[in-house]
Amino acid sequence: xxxxxxxxxxxxxxxxxxxxxxxxxxxxxxxxxxxxxxxxxxxxxxxxxxxxxxxxxxxxxxxxxxxxxxxxxxxxxxxxxxxxxxxxxxxxxxxxxxxxxxxxxxxxxxxxxxxxxxxxxxxxxxxxxxxxxxxxxxxxxxxxxxxxxxxxxxxxxxxxxxxxxxxxxxxxxxxxxxxxxxxxxxxxxxxxxxxxxxxxxxxxxxxxxxxxxxxxxxxxxxxxxxxxxxxxxxxxxxxxxxxxxxxxxxxxxxxxxxxxxxxxxxxxxxxxxxxxxxxxxxxxxxxxxxxxxxxxxxxxxxxxxxxxxxxxxxxxxxxxxxxxxxxxxxxxxxxxxxxxxxxxxxxxxxxxxxxxxxxxxxxxxxxxxxxxxxxxxxxxxxxxxxxxxxxxxxxxxxxxxxxxxxxxxxxxxxxxxxxxxxxxxxxxxxxxxxxxxxxxxxxxxxxxxxxxxxxxxxxxxxxxxxxxxxxxxxxxxxxxxxxxxxxxxxxxxxxxxxxxxxxxxxxxxxxxxxxxxxxxxxxxxxxxxxxxxxxxxxxxxxxxxxxxxxxxxxxxxxxxxxxxxxxxxxxxxxxxxxxxxxxxxxxxxxxxxxxxxxxxxxxxxxxxxxxxxxxxxxxxxxxxxxxxxxxxxxxxxx
Numbered sequence: 001x002x003x004x005x006x007x008x009x010x011x012x013x014x015x016x017x018x019x020x021x022x023x024x025x026x027x028x029x030x031x032x033x034x035x036x037x038x039x040x041x042x043x044x045x046x047x048x049x050x051x052x053x054x055x056x057x058x059x060x061x062x063x064x065x066x067x068x069x070x071x072x073x074x075x076x077x078x079x080x081x082x083x084x085x086x087x088x089x090x091x092x093x094x095x096x097x098x099x100x101x102x103x104x105x106x107x108x109x110x111x112x113x114x115x116x117x118x119x120x121x122x123x124x125x126x127x128x129x130x131x132x133x134x135x136x137x138x139x140x141x142x143x144x145x146x147x148x149x150x151x152x153x154x155x156x157x158x159x160x161x162x163x164x165x166x167x168x169x170x171x172x173x174x175x176x177x178x179x180x181x182x183x184x185x186x187x188x189x190x191x192x193x194x195x196x197x198x199x200x201x202x203x204x205x206x207x208x209x210x211x212x213x214x215x216x217x218x219x220x221x222x223x224x225x226x227x228x229x230x231x232x233x234x235x236x237x238x239x240x241x242x243x244x245x246x247x248x249x250x251x252x253x254x255x256x257x258x259x260x261x262x263x264x265x266x267x268x269x270x271x272x273x274x275x276x277x278x279x280x281x282x283x284x285x286x287x288x289x290x291x292x293x294x295x296x297x298x299x300x301x302x303x304x305x306x307x308x309x310x311x312x313x314x315x316x317x318x319x320x321x322x323x324x325x326x327x328x329x330x331x332x333x334x335x336x337x338x339x340x341x342x343x344x345x346x347x348x349x350x351x352x353x354x355x356x357x358x359x360x361x362x363x364x365x366x367x368x369x370x371x372x373x374x375x376x377x378x379x380x381x382x383x384x385x386x387x388x389x390x391x392x393x394x395x396x397x398x399x400x401x402x403x404x405x406x407x408x409x410x411x412x413x414x415x416x417x418x419x420x421x422x423x424x425x426x427x428x429x430x431x432x433x434x435x436x437x438x439x440x441x442x443x444x445x446x447x448x449x450x451x452x453x454x455x456x457x458x459x460x461x462x463x464x465x466x467x468x469x470x471x472x473x474x475x476x477x478x479x480x481x482x483x484x485x486x487x488x489x490x491x492x493x494x495x496x497x498x499x500x501x502x503x504x505x506x507x508x509x510x511x512x513x514x515x516x517x518x519x520x521x522x523x524x525x526x527x528x529x530x531x532x533x534x535x536x537x538x539x540x541x542x543x544x545x546x547x548x549x550x551x552x553x554x555x556x557x558x559x560x561x562x563x564x565x566x567x568x569x570x571x572x573x574x575x576x577x578x579x580x581x582x583x584x585x586x587x588x589x590x591x592x593x594x595x596x597x598x599x600x601x602x603x604x605x606x607x608x609x610x611x612x613x614x615x616x617x618x619x620x621x622x623x624x625x626x627x628x629x630x631x632x633x634x635x636x637x638x
Contacts, residue, residue, distance in 0.1 A: 001256060001610045003623040006411040007111035012629050013093075016115045019412070023455060024462030031056035034461055035219040037204055039191045039246055041068035043163075043170055043442060044425025045225030047449025050173035053182030055454055060217055061174070062186045062206060064241055064555075068171050072227055072239045073445060076163025077284035077378065079145065079155035080127075080442040082120040087144055091152040093117045098630055100440060103149040103330055104405070104433020105582035105598065106632050107259070107606075109625060111412060112430045116440075119447040124156055126450055130169035133158050145289050145374075147438040149330035149637070155439040160284050160378040166442055170449070186217075190555065191246045192483045194222065194253045194421060197475045198467070201421035205483045209555060212548040214487070216480050220466050221420045221457055224250065225449065228404035228426040230263065232563045232570070233515070234507020236401035237269060237282040243559040244566055247408050247427050255416040256608035256621060258409035258429035260566065261574035264436055264583045265516050266402030267334035270385055271354040278500075280400040281385055283357070284378055285438040288327045290362035290371060291395065293318050293334070295346045295355050302348050306356055306394045317341055325637040332435045332583045332596075333637060335399035339516050340594070342398070349396045358394035399516060403441060405432040405583065406573075409608040409623070413456035414448060417608075419464070422457060424448035429606070434582025487547050490557050495540030499556045502537045506530070506560070506567060514571050519587045523575040527568065534564035569609055569618060576620065579603045591634075600632050 008015040008022070026034070034057055038049040041063035049061040065071060083096040096117040101108060124142070128134065134156050135143040144153040158165040177183040188209045195203035195216060203218035229244035230236040251257045268288065270281045294314045296302050301309050317337055319326040329337070338355050341347065348354045363371055368391055372379065379390050386396070407429040414422045414430070425445040432440065469476065513526035537560070545551040580589040580596035581603070589597045606623040 001417060001608070001619070001621045003256070003409065003417070003608055003621055004411060005109065005623060006413060007109065008412070012110060012114050015111050016118060020455060023459035026458045026462045028056050032058070034058065035060065036457060037062070037217060037219040037222045038225060039204060039223065040071070040225035040227065040427070041065070041174065042071035042073035042225060042227060042425065043166060043445035044427070044449045045223070046071065046167070046170040046174045047446055048223055048225060048424060048453050049183050050170065050177050051450055051454040052457065053177035053180070055458075057182075059177070059183045060186065060219065061183050062189045062191060062204070064188065064190045064209060066187055068174055068185070068187070069167065071167060072242050073167045073442070074164045075237070075239065075282065076442055077160045077282060078147065078286035079157035079162050079439040080123065080166065080446070081147070081154050081437070081439040082124045082156060082443065083117055083154060084121055084124060086142060087153045089152045091154050093121070095152065096120060096154065099150050100431070100437060101433070101630050102635060103437035104435050105596065105635055106433065106600070106604070106627065106630070107262070107581055107625065108431060108433030110627060110629055115452070116431050116444060116447050119451045120443050122451060123443065123446045127166060127169050127446070130172060132165050132169045135159065145286060146328055148285055148288065148325070148328045148334065149437040150328070151325070155286070157286065160286065160375055163442060166446065170446075191226070191249070192486075192558070193249045193479050194418070195476050195479045196253055196418065197469050197473060200419045202469045203476065205480050207483075207487070210550050212546070212551065214480065214484055216471060216476055218469050218471065218476070220461055221422065223422045223424060223453060223457070224408070224427050225424040225445075226427045228407065229566055230401045230404050232506070232567050233401040233510045234504050235272065235277060235280050235511070237266060237280050240279055243562070245559050245562050247423070248562040248566055250408060250416065250418065250421060252611050253418065254611065255418045255421060256409035256610050257406070257569060258606050258608045259406040259434075259573065260570045260609065261514070261577060261584050262405035262434050262582065263401060263570070264331060264403040264405060265335040265399040267331055267338055267399050268357060268397045269400035269402070270382065271349055271396055271398040273350065281381065282402065283382060283395065283397055284375075285331065287357060287375060287378065287395070290374070291327065291357040291359050292316055292361060293327050293338075293355055293357055295341045295348060297346075299345045302346060302352065306348070306358070315341070315346070322637045329637050330435060330437060332585070335516060336585060338399055354396040354398045356394035357397045359390060360394070363391065401511075403436050405429065405434060405436055409606065413459060414453050415456065415460065420460060422453055424453050434584055486558070487554070490541070490554060490561070491543055491547055493538065493541050493543065495542045497540050497542060499541060499543065499553055499560055502533065502541060503556070503560045503563065505533060506563060509533070510567055510570070514567075514574055517585050517587050518574050520575060523571045526571045527575070530564060530568050530571065537561065537564060572618065573607055573609065577603055577607065596635070604632070
């Protein structure tokens with residue numbers, strides 16, 4: 001497999017402008033002749049579908065929710081980064097680029113990341129024009145707050161519901177195009193395979209989740225904006241519907257899967273409460289602007305009420321270990337630090353798996369009303385779930401699986417190794433390296449959807465001779481038949497165990513051996529457990545009902561079957577990468593004071609895995625990462 005990144009030549013700050021000029025264009029009359037399929041209706045997918053329709057293309061947009069408004073982008077809380085420098089505190093496009101490269105532990109492409117920083121300033125203008133109600137200063141200017149991994153305030157926000165407000169903006173743009181007839185929406189529809197004809201992506205096979213009907217849709221190009229794969233861990237901050245089926249089936253059709261082991265653990269989540277839980281709840285990283293993280297200095301104080309522990313007996317460990325960034329240390333570093341103090345026996349709450357996030361000082365400084373104005377909905381959510389009032393007692397938080405930096409490999413045009421198959425947002429690997437800085441997911445999703453893929457799709461269509469493809473084409477028929485066979489195979493097992501029981505067991509294995517800290521011994525153990533569990537799944541899973549109806553057990557089973565295979569690839573990738581970087585922390589590779597120790601000589605590359613066939617080990621392809629504008633250095637936030 002040849003990995004051609006197609007990053008333009010020339011100075012970093014001029015690459016995107018140069019590329020936009022050099023790309024092929026499709027004239028307005030010809031755009032009406034072309035159909036583009038967009039899978040996913042969150043920020044990346046919804047923005048792409050709306051923009052492509054505005055440009056004149058015919059668009060088919062698919063989502064498994066009952067409405068695009070329920071895409072998981074709605075759950076993002078804290079904000080969206082942009083290098084506007086409204087605060088006049090030293091921010092710039094280059095500083096955002098540098099912070100993102102450094103935050104990703106120098107495992108991302110310079111060209112892609114600089115383009116993201118460039119585009120960020122346009123995103124805010126676009127969203128303001130749509131009416132997104134960003135927070136404003138008293139004088140009416142847009143407000144900013146700081147986030148982890150940066151020493152400037154560049155994060156735009158709408159209280160703790162930024163994702164919801166941005167998604168409503170994209171949704172309005174999408175619905176405008178639906179009403180005009182440019183976009184046809186297919187809700188409650190799940191993509192189950194990619195149709196490849198003559199080596200190019202020409203459509204998808206889907207299942208209507210209400211009727212069970214399996215259908216094929218054809219087009220000139222396909223865009224996947226289907227989010228990440230964090231639910232492989234069972235407990236994560238993702239919605240239960242979030243899954244990896246679209247990108248995984250594309251991988252099995254020839255799309256390389258890049259850096260699957262790069263998964264992010266978010267430091268501020270409500271701790272696990274018991275076996276009854278099916279997901280975890282995020283508390284925005286923005287809370288660390290005003291909340292101070294601490295645990296008792298002595299183990300014997302952990303059982304005491306937090307307000308009964310005097311200041312002298314509290315360990316504000318992030319402020320102690322990372323004085324330059326303190327509570328705004330990046331997510332991977334803050335998460336490992338929380339695990340470390342809990343492993344020492346100084347964790348609080350049930351099972352000792354929690355640390356305090358305390359707003360006492362901030363409330364004294366600015367008052368309850370100001371804190372409520374900034375974070376009120378988050379405080380209300382926390383109180384409803386825990387029955388504790390965070391205005392009066394500190395929140396209890398603990399790290400949880402949140403975001404996946406790995407995904408389908410894409411070039412500078414966001415096209416995968418399958419020509420015609422483009423991948424946007426969290427579904428691709430491109431911009432975050434080994435760790436995503438807070439407030440950068442919304443930035444990437446909207447940059448990809450509004451400003452990048454609508455242009456690169458035009459370049460693909462304008463430079464490619466696309467032959468007509470009919471529904472009776474042998475490759476189309478074969479792909480649809482393979483999907484039907486897979487569904488029937490799942491329904492035919494008729495075992496004794498529920499899908500959820502298998503998913504929970506897989507999640508425990510992944511959290512234990514491929515979670516916050518990984519070792520060669522643990523990863524090899526996981527690679528023994530997962531295939532056995534997968535074999536048992538195909539022998540003993542029980543799926544009630546039929547395929548010709550609404551059947552959520554069948555939906556879940558298909559996704560869990562994919563999670564088993566993906567989990568194995570994640571462990572293989574983590575085992576091969578003999579270094580620590582960002583969210584990938586190998587215990588064998590750390591500095592004397594417990595920080596991640598990269599091996600730049602041997603691992604400064606993107607690991608792009610190629611499917612070699614059922615029962616065969618995947619093939620590792622490497623895309624070297626070249627740094628011409630930033631110096632590779634030991635990442636430090638001290």
